[in-house]
Amino acid sequence: MIDNIRRLFEQMDAPTREVALACLKKEFNVKHGKLVKNEWIIGGKIPEAFQERTVKLFQNLIMKQAILLDR
Numbered sequence: 001m002i003d004n005i006r007r008l009f010e011q012m013d014a015p016t017r018e019v020a021l022a023c024l025k026k027e028f029n030v031k032h033g034k035l036v037k038n039e040w041i042i043g044g045k046i047p048e049a050f051q052e053r054t055v056k057l058f059q060n061l062i063m064k065q066a067i068l069l070d071r
Contacts, residue, residue, distance in 0.1 A: 002044045008058035009041050016065045045057045
């Protein structure tokens with residue numbers, strides 16, 4: 001699932017990535033956004049309990065990104 005999360009993150013443009021990191025920070029009560037990006041996304045150390053929700057969040061953000069790009 002971690003590879004799927006990385007692929008989804010790579011599909012995002014820069015502003016959407018920032019929103020994604022902010023969402024993960026808020027959703028999972030993490031104080032530092034760099035921890036989420038460096039440890040979870042790049043390092044592949046997303047807690048297993050958070051992985052399914054992370055995929056759903058990323059999928060929703062990518063859909064919103066696509067809608068905005070179509071305008």
